[in-house]
Amino acid sequence: MRIExxxxxxxxxxxxxxxxxxxxxxxxxxxxxxxxxxxxxxxYWALLKGALGSSFAINETLTRTTPLIFTGLAAAVxxxxxxxxxxxxxxxxxxxxxxxxxxxxxxxxPPFLMIPFLMLVGAIAGGAILIVPVxxxxxxxxxxxxxxxxxxxxxxLLVGYLLEGPWKDPMSLGWPQAAPIxxxxxxxxxxxxxxxxxxxxxxxxxxxxxxxxMRFTVWGYEIRAVxxxxxxxxxxxxxxxxxVIRTALISGGLAGLAGVSEVAGLKGYLxxxxxxxxxxxxxxxxxxxxxxxxxxxxxxxxxSAVYVGADAMSRTTDIPTYIADVLVGLSVLxxxxxxxxxxxxxxxx
Amino acid sequence: xxxxxxxxxxxxxxxGVTKRFGPLTANDAIxxxxxxxxxxxxxxxxxxxxxxxxxxxxxxxxADEGAILIDGNPLPRGSTDAAIHAGIGMVHQHFxxxxxxxxxxxxxxxxxxxxxxxxxxxxxxxxISSMAVEFGLDADPDKLVGELSVGERQRVEILKALYxxxxxxxxxxxxxxxxxxESDSLFxxxxxxxxxxxxxxxxxxxxxxxxxxxxxxxVLRRGKVAGTVKTSDADRAGLARMMVGEEVKRPTAExxxxxxxxxxxxxxxxxxxxxxxSLKSVSLEIRAHEIVGLAGVAGNGQRxxxxxxSGLAVADSGDVEILGAPGTDDPTALVxxxxxxxxxxxxxxxxxxxxxxxxxxxxEERRSAEIARAGIVIDKGRALERTRNLIKEFDIxxxxxxxxxxxxxxxxxxxxxxxxxxxxxPRFILANQPVRGLDEGAxxxxxxxxxxxRKEGAGILLISEDLDELFALSDRIAVMYHGHLSxxxxxxxLTVGEVGLMMSGQGAEAA
Numbered sequence: 001m002r003i004e005x006x007x008x009x010x011x012x013x014x015x016x017x018x019x020x021x022x023x024x025x026x027x028x029x030x031x032x033x034x035x036x037x038x039x040x041x042x043x044y045w046a047l048l049k050g051a052l053g054s055s056f057a058i059n060e061t062l063t064r065t066t067p068l069i070f071t072g073l074a075a076a077v078x079x080x081x082x083x084x085x086x087x088x089x090x091x092x093x094x095x096x097x098x099x100x101x102x103x104x105x106x107x108x109x110p111p112f113l114m115i116p117f118l119m120l121v122g123a124i125a126g127g128a129i130l131i132v133p134v135x136x137x138x139x140x141x142x143x144x145x146x147x148x149x150x151x152x153x154x155x156x157l158l159v160g161y162l163l164e165g166p167w168k169d170p171m172s173l174g175w176p177q178a179a180p181i182x183x184x185x186x187x188x189x190x191x192x193x194x195x196x197x198x199x200x201x202x203x204x205x206x207x208x209x210x211x212x213x214m215r216f217t218v219w220g221y222e223i224r225a226v227x228x229x230x231x232x233x234x235x236x237x238x239x240x241x242x243x244v245i246r247t248a249l250i251s252g253g254l255a256g257l258a259g260v261s262e263v264a265g266l267k268g269y270l271x272x273x274x275x276x277x278x279x280x281x282x283x284x285x286x287x288x289x290x291x292x293x294x295x296x297x298x299x300x301x302x303x304s305a306v307y308v309g310a311d312a313m314s315r316t317t318d319i320p321t322y323i324a325d326v327l328v329g330l331s332v333l334x335x336x337x338x339x340x341x342x343x344x345x346x347x348x349x
Numbered sequence: 350x351x352x353x354x355x356x357x358x359x360x361x362x363x364x365g366v367t368k369r370f371g372p373l374t375a376n377d378a379i380x381x382x383x384x385x386x387x388x389x390x391x392x393x394x395x396x397x398x399x400x401x402x403x404x405x406x407x408x409x410x411x412a413d414e415g416a417i418l419i420d421g422n423p424l425p426r427g428s429t430d431a432a433i434h435a436g437i438g439m440v441h442q443h444f445x446x447x448x449x450x451x452x453x454x455x456x457x458x459x460x461x462x463x464x465x466x467x468x469x470x471x472x473x474x475x476x477i478s479s480m481a482v483e484f485g486l487d488a489d490p491d492k493l494v495g496e497l498s499v500g501e502r503q504r505v506e507i508l509k510a511l512y513x514x515x516x517x518x519x520x521x522x523x524x525x526x527x528x529x530x531e532s533d534s535l536f537x538x539x540x541x542x543x544x545x546x547x548x549x550x551x552x553x554x555x556x557x558x559x560x561x562x563x564x565x566x567x568v569l570r571r572g573k574v575a576g577t578v579k580t581s582d583a584d585r586a587g588l589a590r591m592m593v594g595e596e597v598k599r600p601t602a603e604x605x606x607x608x609x610x611x612x613x614x615x616x617x618x619x620x621x622x623x624x625x626x627s628l629k630s631v632s633l634e635i636r637a638h639e640i641v642g643l644a645g646v647a648g649n650g651q652r653x654x655x656x657x658x659s660g661l662a663v664a665d666s667g668d669v670e671i672l673g674a675p676g677t678d679d680p681t682a683l684v685x686x687x688x689x690x691x692x693x694x695x696x697x698x699x700x701x702x703x704x705x706x707x708x709x710x711x712x713e714e715r716r717s718a719e720i721a722r723a724g725i726v727i728d729k730g731r732a733l734e735r736t737r738n739l740i741k742e743f744d745i746x747x748x749x750x751x752x753x754x755x756x757x758x759x760x761x762x763x764x765x766x767x768x769x770x771x772x773x774x775p776r777f778i779l780a781n782q783p784v785r786g787l788d789e790g791a792x793x794x795x796x797x798x799x800x801x802x803r804k805e806g807a808g809i810l811l812i813s814e815d816l817d818e819l820f821a822l823s824d825r826i827a828v829m830y831h832g833h834l835s836x837x838x839x840x841x842x843l844t845v846g847e848v849g850l851m852m853s854g855q856g857a858e859a860a
Binding site: 004008216217218219221222224225228229231232233234235236237238 | 370659660661679680681684690692697698699700701702703704708712713715716721724725726727729753756
């Protein structure tokens with residue numbers, strides 16, 4: 001068996017790759033469903049119905065899509081520059097911390113100023129926490145995968161301390177949660193029923209802006225060039241370190257917005273279970289989208305549907321909700337394989 | 350081993366070997382024989398299929414069709430082990446030695462049984478030293494390979510092959526990294542080896558070497574055998590014609606009065622990775638209408654000098670003046686001043702292969718007022734239009750401005766870089782190995798473009814390892830050795846021999 005590079009990669013292969021990857025993941029997941037002693041099609045049908053089978057289900061799926069778009073974009077932008085930011089989870093909480101700090105009474109502004117203000121401080125906080133890892137990478141070649149990943153735990157512990165201590169809301173009946181965001185900072189719901197909020201629109205706008213940034217601007221050009229061939233980029237006069245730092249700040253900012261969105265859009269206050277791993281799932285979202293900012297919208301929707309649907313499926317079958325994690329994990333593996341197959345062909349000899 | 354003579358079974362024969370990579374046929378039904386005791390030259394342009402053929406022989410690739418016979422017995426396909434056992438030794442263009450091991454350890458590496466109580470070092474040492482004496486391959490067995498010169502490393506590679514009882518020695522572009530004197534000693538060694546019945550396959554594109562040091566020449570063109578001739582019956586023009594299909598004339602420089610200086614280096618010193626690459630009080634002046642050739646064996650500081658002149662680094666001490674302003678580590682500023690830079694390695698630093706042609710054309714000017722609207726949004730329409738014009742003007746063979754750059758052949762990729770830098774009418778050109786790895790047609794094209802730029806008033810620093818090229822194009826030649834630069838002297842007053850001596854640090858002016 002040999003692997004050979006394709007001379008040219010056709011567009012239909014690039015589009016088909018994620019679709020086939022998802023199907024392959026579902027086939028592999030079917031094995032586990034059989035193992036759990038359930039009928040495959042009935043189970044997947046339950047999953048599909050749970051995710052998209054009613055307006056309530058769709059509403060819930062879109063609600064969960066929102067933070068995944070932000071964290072997916074965070075990974076997609078950073079990975080383009082080969083800056084492997086694995087810390088979106090921590091950056092999400094940083095954004096949530098900033099929104100809580102400024103949004104629970106410290107600053108009083110009318111809603112049309114308060115909402116953008118909280119987004120701004122959240123994005124700045126998400127980016128700021130990346131400054132140390134990115135400078136360690138650019139100036140001392142410290143692997144950012146390690147530093148950004150480990151920072152997640154540092155930040156989560158900090159959040160835990162704040163929620164159990166100084167920031168604990170006295171009105172929370174003992175629950176570890178912060179004081180609620182003031183009314184002016186709360187993102188309004190999009191529909192009369194359900195939890196879907198303005199954050200979904202913000203997420204779509206963010207995806208469009210990220211796409212335009214990467215595709216049309218000098219910055220996007222520089223980010224792509226640095227990621228594809230840093231030495232050629234440097235030779236052409238692109239500041240490689242400056243570009244990596246800039247990319248990291250954008251990435252952290254996007255992840256920070258995910259945190260603001262969950263605090264100000266969904267929950268209304270900061271808790272320690274604000275994110276069930278949106279930061280990590282964002283990596284899967286970005287991979288499934290092949291780092292394309294508009295593709296992130298679709299893949300975030302898919303992954304959200306798997307999680308929401310798996311919840312429903314576990315209520316009607318004996319399959320635990322962990323199946324969602326397995327399916328998402330499998331689809332990351334299958335997308336890696338199928339992306340490789342768009343670029344290479346396998347020859348059997 | 351006995352030397353076979355007459356029309357007995359050839360030592361090695363290729364029978365209809367074909368290898369395809371996708372739509373490309375790298376080797377097309379190649380048949381050739383190699384007899385014991387002969388030096389067979391494998392000549393061909395870049396991409397003619399020489400390296401592919403040798404990789405099939407050595408088991409790195411599997412042929413799609415055809416067979417390889419050793420002493421009339423088929424060689425198992427795709428097995429490097431089998432190739433080594435059959436007596437095939439390969440000296441790659443890029444050496445495959447472990448720098449942190451000694452010469453002895455490198456040579457014996459992989460030949461000893463995995464489980465044995467003690468290594469039989471004494472026998473190995475004796476075998477190596479007797480081979481070294483016999484074939485003029487002297488190398489201190491206890492020295493670390495990392496401390497050896499390039500020429501010495503090559504001797505170690507050859508010893509490594511001989512230690513494994515090679516009967517067929519393949520040398521892939523062996524003289525590319527050697528001084529003329531080192532090359533001569535290599536040819537002495539080859540003569541002694543073939544006298545003992547060894548057969549040598551000598552891959553090269555340097556016609557002079559082939560004509561004076563081989564017995565037979567097989568010319569490959571586009572994956573096919575274009576012809577086989579006895580070296581004694583061959584001549585330069587005939588071989589060149591066979592190689593490219595038609596005769597290609599390299600351009601020659603016309604005499605020209607130099608103008609005002611464009612680059613001035615005065616007592617420039619600059620530390621680099623190794624001592625040999627660090628510049629030591631280098632002085633040089635390059636004037637308009639002038640090509641200064643920089644000779645030297647790779648790794649003697651050319652790269653450091655090139656990075657100073659391409660705006661990637663600044664000197665530690667001394668004065669660097671480029672087009673009237675001091676040296677800088679901002680390539681964009683240097684380009685804006687009117688400097689054209691042709692990098693040493695097109696693939697690694699010249700282009701971003703996965704980007705389309707048009708994005709590589711604008712890489713140095715992406716923030717300029719012409720390309721970036723308000724300095725933010727790239728004007729793709731204008732970039733495409735410029736790229737289309739340049740594709741025509743520089744005859745870049747491609748599918749269009751949106752094609753991926755990595756798909757270009759080496760020559761077309763170099764044309765793309767020329768188009769990027771020469772279209773701005775530069776006043777100083779740094780041409781670092783501008784024709785390395787290109788075929789004859791592309792070489793002639795690049796050289797013609799450089800000479801045109803010189804005519805239009807550019808001053809050019811031409812860094813090359815090919816002395817023929819340097820003598821053909823340069824007005825003056827300077828030699829670099831261990832970070833020292835000899836004064837640039839008119840090419841007409843120098844000989845290849847003198848320059849060769851200076852490249853090995855022996856000439857009076859070297860230090």
